[in-house]
Amino acid sequence: MTVNNPPSEYALPHLRELSGYTPGFQPGESGWVKLNTNENPYPPSPAVDEALRAAAGDALRLYPDPRSSALREQAAKLHALDVSQVIFGNGSDDLLNLLVRAFSGERAVGYPAPSYSLYPVLCGIQNSDAIEIPFGREMALPIEAIGKLEASILFVTSPNAPTGVGFANSDLAKAIEAFEGIVVVDEAYADFAEESAVELLGRYSNLVVTRTFSKSYGLAGLRLGYAMGDASVIDILDRVRDSYNVNRLTQAGGLAALCDQSYLSAVVEKIKRTRDFYRAEWEGLGWFCYPSRANFLFVEPRNAQGESGPEVAQGLFEYLKRSRILVRYFPSNPLTRSFLRISVGDEDQMLFVSETMQKWLKNA
Numbered sequence: 001m002t003v004n005n006p007p008s009e010y011a012l013p014h015l016r017e018l019s020g021y022t023p024g025f026q027p028g029e030s031g032w033v034k035l036n037t038n039e040n041p042y043p044p045s046p047a048v049d050e051a052l053r054a055a056a057g058d059a060l061r062l063y064p065d066p067r068s069s070a071l072r073e074q075a076a077k078l079h080a081l082d083v084s085q086v087i088f089g090n091g092s093d094d095l096l097n098l099l100v101r102a103f104s105g106e107r108a109v110g111y112p113a114p115s116y117s118l119y120p121v122l123c124g125i126q127n128s129d130a131i132e133i134p135f136g137r138e139m140a141l142p143i144e145a146i147g148k149l150e151a152s153i154l155f156v157t158s159p160n161a162p163t164g165v166g167f168a169n170s171d172l173a174k175a176i177e178a179f180e181g182i183v184v185v186d187e188a189y190a191d192f193a194e195e196s197a198v199e200l201l202g203r204y205s206n207l208v209v210t211r212t213f214s215k216s217y218g219l220a221g222l223r224l225g226y227a228m229g230d231a232s233v234i235d236i237l238d239r240v241r242d243s244y245n246v247n248r249l250t251q252a253g254g255l256a257a258l259c260d261q262s263y264l265s266a267v268v269e270k271i272k273r274t275r276d277f278y279r280a281e282w283e284g285l286g287w288f289c290y291p292s293r294a295n296f297l298f299v300e301p302r303n304a305q306g307e308s309g310p311e312v313a314q315g316l317f318e319y320l321k322r323s324r325i326l327v328r329y330f331p332s333n334p335l336t337r338s339f340l341r342i343s344v345g346d347e348d349q350m351l352f353v354s355e356t357m358q359k360w361l362k363n364a
């Protein structure tokens with residue numbers, strides 16, 4: 001027996017070099033204005049609380065419904081799909097992971113970049129190549145390059161993160177037609193958008209659309225998401241998933257949230273109004289800000305001298321942090337490093353952000 005090698009050497013070779021996903025900072029103490037992970041500033045529907053209480057207690061002895069049937073039925077009704085076209089997971093990340101496991105293996109996965117930084121991590125876990133198709137500064141969907149992509153899966157985040165730009169269904173349709181493989185439209189932010197690729201599901205059997213309860217429903221802590229697609233694709237995912245992949249409390253709370261669409265629309269409308277107000281305000285300062293169809297703004301700040309760039313963005317990031325405001329800065333991509341991504345908070349939080357920016361402009 002050798003004692004020199006750490007037991008991690010027994011792991012698969014490609015995993016020994018893998019870097020895991022870096023989640024946005026979650027501060028341990030209160031007192032922060034937390035606008036770095038696109039959580040909802042408003043609480044979930046009160047019906048969720050009630051459902052969670054009712055589901056707790058004695059019933060927790062029992063395994064949950066392995067298929068999350070009530071959730072599937074309700075989501076199918078909401079989107080006018082057949083129940084065989086819907087699957088639920090432990091957050092939409094669970095479904096993205098299942099998609100890579102089931103449809104890529106060691107084949108390649110492509111996605112326009114910048115986008116959600118979990119995709120390359122999921123590829124790394126499966127030892128599949130991650131092929132980034134760079135966006136231009138205008139953030140139009142690179143349809144021609146997608147047509148040349150040799151991969152088994154194409155991920156498109158729409159509305160995109162971190163820019164907030166939403167792609168028209170007419171452009172998504174062109175991308176789907178140009179690509180041979182599974183197209184996953186990650187609609188984590190679709191409730192804040194004008195269009196949804198769900199409408200394209202009837203036309204394209206290779207399309208999968210994913211949704212999450214973490215953003216618009218205000219349930220990031222519950223972990224729930226779903227995927228919609230052709231029944232044959234959903235069936236494959238059902239075979240690959242963990243048999244009890246959505247716990248009993250999450251199924252109960254998620255169903256209550258899904259059934260309360262009027263609460264959802266009220267929260268979404270409030271966030272959209274705040275979003276559009278601050279985009280206009282920052283553009284008024286001469287700061288470029290992509291038109292957002294999500295619950296965050298991607299803004300390129302300028303200092304008092306009118307300069308923008310990585311130093312300016314990082315400077316404002318640090319200044320906000322010293323004022324206990326957390327936002328997100330992505331320094332590694334030339335298309336993102338002059339920008340900050342700021343989740344849309346409630347009115348008080350956004351006012352504080354705006355006042356802090358004014359102070360920075362005076363002092364910087």
Ligand SMILES: *Cc1c(COP(=O)(O)O)cnc(C)c1O
Nearest residue numbers: 091092093116161188212214225
């Ligand atoms: C937040 C987010 C998700 C994660 O959803 P969960 O349901 O919390 O796992 C997926 N995709 C994108 C683009 C996101 O921003």
